[in-house]
Amino acid sequence: MSTQPNTTGTTPPAPRPAPAHRRVLAHGLYEAQITLRNGEQLLVSLILPLLVLIGLHRAHAITDIVPEIQTTAPGVLALAVMASAFTGASIATGFERQYRVLAFLSTTPLGPTGLILGKAIAVLCVILVQLTVLGGTGLALGWEPDPVGLIWLGCGVVLGAAAFTALGLLIAGTVRAEATLAVTNVAWVLMGAAGGAVIPLSHEGAGALLLGLPSAALGEALREAAIHGTLPVIPLLILTAWVVTAVLLARRFFRWT
């Protein structure tokens, strides 16, 4: 038993880990705190989606080519979820891997599983802040989501966060941090602009193939829930398939160091 001295001069108890739920919660709050204090992360997770929401609302007042707030508000929420779960989480994880922070944390009582669960809690905390700020702004701009649909919207957000976090970890755990930074930022912009997250894709012809993208599935799920108040079965199934695939791939290929 370790007997390192303490201030009271008594022999301390043998080393033990804190209870599992406390460790995971502590790590989730620690990561969320780091994310919300990081200026670059806040820019991508909150400021840019906010600018897109307000910009599209203004653009709709000028031209009907841009959809109205009932369509763009859930789309911007999808963009925000992708920003925190995919871009933000993967870049942070990539650099943690490069600086061997993941290696160090995996040697603490947190362990690899606690680390992943903690990250999931952190992503959900950030998404909660995003939903509050962006949802509140949307409501102020005239967004009127279906009250029942908000439940399905919540399901879509959770599934989308899981799919994009797993995809982000897959990239962060397999390539260099600088490559993760470049790949996830470009992918976020492409998926946001043309991947069906913010602006709906055509359901006919070649465009329908893109509905299989996780960004399109998330956008479709949130729009269907918020506008019609119905359970978006197909988009949620597509998201579930992405979750399973990405988690399996991440488990297989993720490297801690």
Place this chain on the structure above:
Amino acid sequence: MPASALCLSLTGVRYALGSARSASGVTEILAGVDLTARRGEVTVIIGPNGAGKTTTLGCAQGMIRPSAGTVRLLGQDPYRAGAELRARVGVMLQDGGLPQSVKPVTLLRHISALHQYPWPLKDLTERLDLGSFLTTSVRRLSGGQKQRIALAAALIGRPELVFLDEPSAGLDPQSRQLVFDLISELRSCGTGIVLTTHLLEEAQQLADSVHILKDGQVVRHGTVAELTHQGSAAARNGTVPARRLTFASPRILTAAELKAAPLPVAQDNGTNRAGSCWAVENISTPADLQALSSWWAQIDLLPAEISFEARTLEDVFWEVSAP
């Protein structure tokens, strides 16, 4: 020492990178490492760059799965370790593993929250003199300050065994002494300490036992006294420690002259005057000295400088590391 005092054992541990099918083939990093560490002792692992020190620690800590062999850390397989075992072990990585954007106080509070009975942060802060930079983000800290934060993070759970990979790298003499004092205190409290270092003087000062790694294998191990006495007949009998004589030659020694020497004479790797400075290892009797003196007379050489001292760990290291 009872077997229960063992806190770490590696038996025939091998680790290889790559695959036989790839163009670069398989690179063997560890080629059968045997190593033990005990509670209340400082076990030092030394070896040249690329010898496998960090990989050995990685296997011992459970971060790397060995290709073959057995690792027991506090009686368990560290690769499959749960939180209970990890709480009993502290790890300081070679390059810290510290998040760059976080303040040390935030990080240490977080690591502390993962343990049930952590070392009080205030106490640890005072012991390692962290107070002046506890609220400065890690990326703005000097190398030595980062080392002390990493050490604090390794110790905050009051581990029974602590792994320190190059703990004094980048530290100024004052901070180094602070760390040495803490390591000595931990040892006296029964904590097992396994550390790697390139500073052989530090190893000699701290170590209860030393393992010298070369090409992925432990080529020598024992206490400092055992290692420095090895090679001497009298030392083997336990009577006289082997000594080492170095001399500076005012002229070039020919191969024939060197061949005529009564004891092996080799260029002194420990100095920067290669070519003019020579070393004779393992002198253990007055007759050895007399024979050397006669040899100098025979080849008409009056050394410009002579030094005679007990063999150090550094001498053993050079001997072992020679290609």
